[in-house]
Amino acid sequence: MKILKFKPGIIKYNTMNFILKIWRQENARVKGRFETYHVSGISPDCSFLEMLDILNQQIIDKFEKPVCFDHDCREGICGACSLYINGRPHGPDSAITACQLHMRKFSDGDVITVEPWRAKPFPVIKDLIVDRSALDKIIEAGGYISVSTGGVPDANAIPVSRKDAESAMDAAACIGCGACVAACKNASAMLFVAAKVSQFAQLPQGKIEAGERVLKMVAKMDELGFGNCTNTGACEAECPKEISLQHIARLNREYLTAKIL
Amino acid sequence: MIKLNARIPEGVLSEKWTNYKAGQKLVNPANKRKLDIIVVGTGLAGASAAASLGELGFNVKAFCYQDSPRRAHSIAAQGGINAAKNYPNDGDSVYRLFYDTIKGGDYRAREANVYRLAEVSGNIIDQCVAQGVPFAREYGGLLDNRSFGGAQVSRTFYARGQTGQQLLLGAYSAMMRQVHEGTVKLYTRTEMLDVVIIDGKARGIITRNLVTGKIERHFGHAVVIATGGYGRAFFLSTNAMGSNGSAVWQVYKKGAYFANPSFVQIHPTCIPVHGDYQSKLTLMSESMRNDGRIWVPAKKQDAEALRNKQIQPGDIAEKDRDYYLERRYPAFGNLVPRDVASRAAKERCDEGFGVGSGLAVYLDFADAIKRLGKHVIEERYGNLFQMYEKIVDENPYSTPMMIYPAIHYCMGGIWVDYELMTTIPGLFSIGECNFSDHGANRLGASALMQGLADGYFILPYTIQNYLSSEILTPRMNTNLPEFEEAETLIKERIAKLKNIKGKQSADSMHRKFGLLLWELAGMARNREGLTKAIKEFTELRNEFWNEVRIPGDADEMNPELEKALRVADFMEIGELMARDALQREESCGGHFREEYQSEDGEAKRNDEEYMFVGAWEYKGMYEAPVLHKEELNYENIKVQTRNYKI
Numbered sequence: 076m077k078i079l080k081f082k083p084g085i086i087k088y089n090t091m092n093f094i095l096k097i098w099r100q101e102n103a104r105v106k107g108r109f110e111t112y113h114v115s116g117i118s119p120d121c122s123f124l125e126m127l128d129i130l131n132q133q134i135i136d137k138f139e140k141p142v143c144f145d146h147d148c149r150e151g152i153c154g155a156c157s158l159y160i161n162g163r164p165h166g167p168d169s170a171i172t173a174c175q176l177h178m179r180k181f182s183d184g185d186v187i188t189v190e191p192w193r194a195k196p197f198p199v200i201k202d203l204i205v206d207r208s209a210l211d212k213i214i215e216a217g218g219y220i221s222v223s224t225g226g227v228p229d230a231n232a233i234p235v236s237r238k239d240a241e242s243a244m245d246a247a248a249c250i251g252c253g254a255c256v257a258a259c260k261n262a263s264a265m266l267f268v269a270a271k272v273s274q275f276a277q278l279p280q281g282k283i284e285a286g287e288r289v290l291k292m293v294a295k296m297d298e299l300g301f302g303n304c305t306n307t308g309a310c311e312a313e314c315p316k317e318i319s320l321q322h323i324a325r326l327n328r329e330y331l332t333a334k335i336l
Numbered sequence: 337m338i339k340l341n342a343r344i345p346e347g348v349l350s351e352k353w354t355n356y357k358a359g360q361k362l363v364n365p366a367n368k369r370k371l372d373i374i375v376v377g378t379g380l381a382g383a384s385a386a387a388s389l390g391e392l393g394f395n396v397k398a399f400c401y402q403d404s405p406r407r408a409h410s411i412a413a414q415g416g417i418n419a420a421k422n423y424p425n426d427g428d429s430v431y432r433l434f435y436d437t438i439k440g441g442d443y444r445a446r447e448a449n450v451y452r453l454a455e456v457s458g459n460i461i462d463q464c465v466a467q468g469v470p471f472a473r474e475y476g477g478l479l480d481n482r483s484f485g486g487a488q489v490s491r492t493f494y495a496r497g498q499t500g501q502q503l504l505l506g507a508y509s510a511m512m513r514q515v516h517e518g519t520v521k522l523y524t525r526t527e528m529l530d531v532v533i534i535d536g537k538a539r540g541i542i543t544r545n546l547v548t549g550k551i552e553r554h555f556g557h558a559v560v561i562a563t564g565g566y567g568r569a570f571f572l573s574t575n576a577m578g579s580n581g582s583a584v585w586q587v588y589k590k591g592a593y594f595a596n597p598s599f600v601q602i603h604p605t606c607i608p609v610h611g612d613y614q615s616k617l618t619l620m621s622e623s624m625r626n627d628g629r630i631w632v633p634a635k636k637q638d639a640e641a642l643r644n645k646q647i648q649p650g651d652i653a654e655k656d657r658d659y660y661l662e663r664r665y666p667a668f669g670n671l672v673p674r675d676v677a678s679r680a681a682k683e684r685c686d687e688g689f690g691v692g693s694g695l696a697v698y699l700d701f702a703d704a705i706k707r708l709g710k711h712v713i714e715e716r717y718g719n720l721f722q723m724y725e726k727i728v729d730e731n732p733y734s735t736p737m738m739i740y741p742a743i744h745y746c747m748g749g750i751w752v753d754y755e756l757m758t759t760i761p762g763l764f765s766i767g768e769c770n771f772s773d774h775g776a777n778r779l780g781a782s783a784l785m786q787g788l789a790d791g792y793f794i795l796p797y798t799i800q801n802y803l804s805s806e807i808l809t810p811r812m813n814t815n816l817p818e819f820e821e822a823e824t825l826i827k828e829r830i831a832k833l834k835n836i837k838g839k840q841s842a843d844s845m846h847r848k849f850g851l852l853l854w855e856l857a858g859m860a861r862n863r864e865g866l867t868k869a870i871k872e873f874t875e876l877r878n879e880f881w882n883e884v885r886i887p888g889d890a891d892e893m894n895p896e897l898e899k900a901l902r903v904a905d906f907m908e909i910g911e912l913m914a915r916d917a918l919q920r921e922e923s924c925g926g927h928f929r930e931e932y933q934s935e936d937g938e939a940k941r942n943d944e945e946y947m948f949v950g951a952w953e954y955k956g957m958y959e960a961p962v963l964h965k966e967e968l969n970y971e972n973i974k975v976q977t978r979n980y981k982i
Binding site for chain 2: 120122124129140141143145147149155175206210218219220222225230240247250281
């Protein structure tokens with residue numbers, strides 16, 4: 076039992092130990108390898124990233140280079156964290172990012188493997204950090220409604236049915252983490268693209284450019300080296316925001332319509 | 337010494353902004369192409385400004401430390417965005433939003449700026465809807481509103497519990513459209529380390545490429561800082577891990593005044609601290625106070641039994657519960673402003689009525705679930721409840737949530753005039769990193785409003801008034817001695833840090849400093865503690881510069897170096913916060929001085945002596961900063977004691 080010095084109360088918890096196999100890679104030009112580390116005295120309420128903080132402190136104590144990993148908000152919304160844990164993007168829990176994964180989801184003594192996203196369009200920058208700027212490039216190609224600041228109608232002049240607004244919001248919840256790409260055996264970014272296409276296609280504001288948008292975004296996705304969608308559904312299963320395959324279906328419909336018309 | 341002049345336009349309050357726009361100078365389209373604008377930070381303020389300026393035809397360079405602009409911490413805002421649309425027909429107006437904001441800020445904000453904010457608030461909603469932001473809607477297809485703390489009307493627009501995300505993605509998309517058009521050039525994983533001043537004007541920045549470690553120089557005819565707040569000085573906060581005060585601190589050191597640094601907001605509804613390994617705190621949206629009721633046990637022995645897990649919250653009978661906000665503030669109840677709610681929670685916990693670790697109170701939805709049904713609560717707060725359950729491992733539908741206040745937002749920031757320009761010509765500051773609109777306390781759902789107001793509708797006008805006199809200034813070569821010198825100083829600073837080779841990590845020193853800052857200059861402050869703080873921070877800073885350990889090299893990706901550079905600045909910011917809190921011998925908004933409170937523990941403001949903005953001027957590493965005062969005049973609002981009781 077470890078006792079924390081909290082005033083005026085105290086928190087008691089049983090601690091856990093883990094063996095970590097972590098991908099280390101100096102930069103994009105050299106080969107990477109797995110390194111094994113031991114961490115002990117971990118609280119089950121500790122988040123996965125906090126456990127990595129503890130590991131990094133151990134590494135720094137030895138004056139060695141700590142493990143680099145992307146993270147920022149640590150509340151599951153910024154989409155920065157991108158860890159492939161025990162063969163699953165964001166690890167063994169559903170509907171969350173790695174920063175919201177807690178060690179209570181593991182058992183004491185577990186061996187945990189941590190890798191970066193593996194996909195050709197996401198080259199490794201260092202250790203567990205990959206370059207996901209390809210996703211920004213897809214948005215840049217057409218993931219917007221072309222309105223400039225000012226001169227727009229009153230917000231209530233564009234009514235949207237509640238059903239459509241809710242469904243658009245389901246799609247818009249995408250955090251751009253890239254777990255869908257990492258989960259896909261083809262490294263397809265279809266769910267990411269579909270989320271944006273579907274959000275706008277369901278709103279009157281977005282309908283005007285819908286055809287052009289889907290063609291441009293899909294073309295860019297192909298150009299950047301993402302694979303094709305073969306409907307395995309791995310993306311939906313691993314998406315931290317539970318974005319549905321239905322949006323891919325809508326993308327396909329939008330794409331076909333745009334191609335034919 | 338620069339005399340503080342807010343340059344507020346003449347005329348009656350409601351016509352100032354119209355008059356300003358009518359009289360200001362503009363830049364013609366052919367000249368816009370010749371002008372470069374640097375925007376640092378791509379949150380709501382930065383992204384909306386970059387997009388709007390790009391659309392106008394300026395050459396914009398946008399910088400962010402994250403791998404993508406879409407990750408800026410605006411994304412984490414949950415509850416909503418205020419606007420004086422009066423769609424619900426419940427008596428809202430531009431004046432009322434202005435009034436609520438000034439009152440909520442405890443009469444420490446500038447009238448003209450706040451009125452303008454309220455004036456453009458409606459345009460923001462129009463803009464976001466046109467961009468495809470999926471706001472919540474009524475069954476008839478029109479926009480839905482909800483109520484928030486500090487207001488008696490429903491003026492908050494929202495997109496589930498992800499309003500910040502949706503608004504940021506709107507601004508990000510608009511900016512990416514300009515990247516496509518070629519008017520905005522994006523620099524990701526790039527951190528600003530200094531601003532370059534030439535002949536008294538801001539002319540560029542020095543950055544570090546976080547992937548390669550390369551130090552780079554960038555020229556701009558104007559520089560816009562949109563880097564958010566410095567709340568992570570406290571280590572534990574609701575801010576993102578990378579949120580920092582370094583850009584703000586560097587411009588302060590170059591001559592921009594820092595206003596009201598002690599005005600920091602402590603958000604009442606955060607998930608309590610659960611361990612000493614903890615890296616950050618998670619907010620539960622203030623909107624939950626619409627339906628959740630806050631309470632602690634009325635009897636100390638019950639609180640103790642709860643802490644020892646001998647009984648469950650459900651075991652406490654209704655009559656033995658103290659709904660302390662409803663008891664103390666009958667008129668506003670659970671919807672009192674954030675500073676009031678936070679202090680009330682602290683008061684109960686300090687008195688021994690806290691639950692959980694002792695530093696927590698209950699936020700209970702049982703009544704709302706009984707009244708509205710579980711499905712309604714799920715629809716309103718589903719994602720927040722899920723987030724809570726993932727973190728705490730308790731089901732908030734069946735047991736009350738535990739919450740405690742945490743550092744959340746900085747009202748203080750770089751001093752700006754009516755045009756959002758700092759005391760350095762050509763240097764602008766927008767969004768959270770300026771001080772302008774929230775006085776001593778910000779109302780919920782007003783941060784998103786201010787960030788987007790500054791970026792979409794204010795800066796794109798006011799910056800032209802400055803740039804109109806720059807149209808003959810050619811792009812400058814970054815080999816000029818001013819750039820050279822700034823880069824050399826940064827390289828020396830990095831080398832110095834790297835060479836310390838001490839024993840402590842940047843995080844461990846930051847944690848130590850943050851705890852001290854929270855203890856001495858956090859939710860409750862006093863003369864003795866603040867005096868001690870200034871002394872101890874100096875000692876800790878010396879320790880840092882002798883003890884910090886940074887493995888790895890400067891010319892590679894090195895998060896430890898990034899952290900160390902930020903922590904060094906946080907430690908200096910903390911000292912200025914303490915100085916500011918010490919000089920302000922009153923309690924107002926988020927600033928609570930224990931010496932200045934009424935018998936029933938309410939904040940006691942001192943309008944006679946402290947109705948001013950305290951703007952600090954940097955005087956050098958070994959000299960005390962100088963305080964300048966901008967007097968606040970309230971001509972359109974009657975200054976009174978904030979009362980949320982009746």
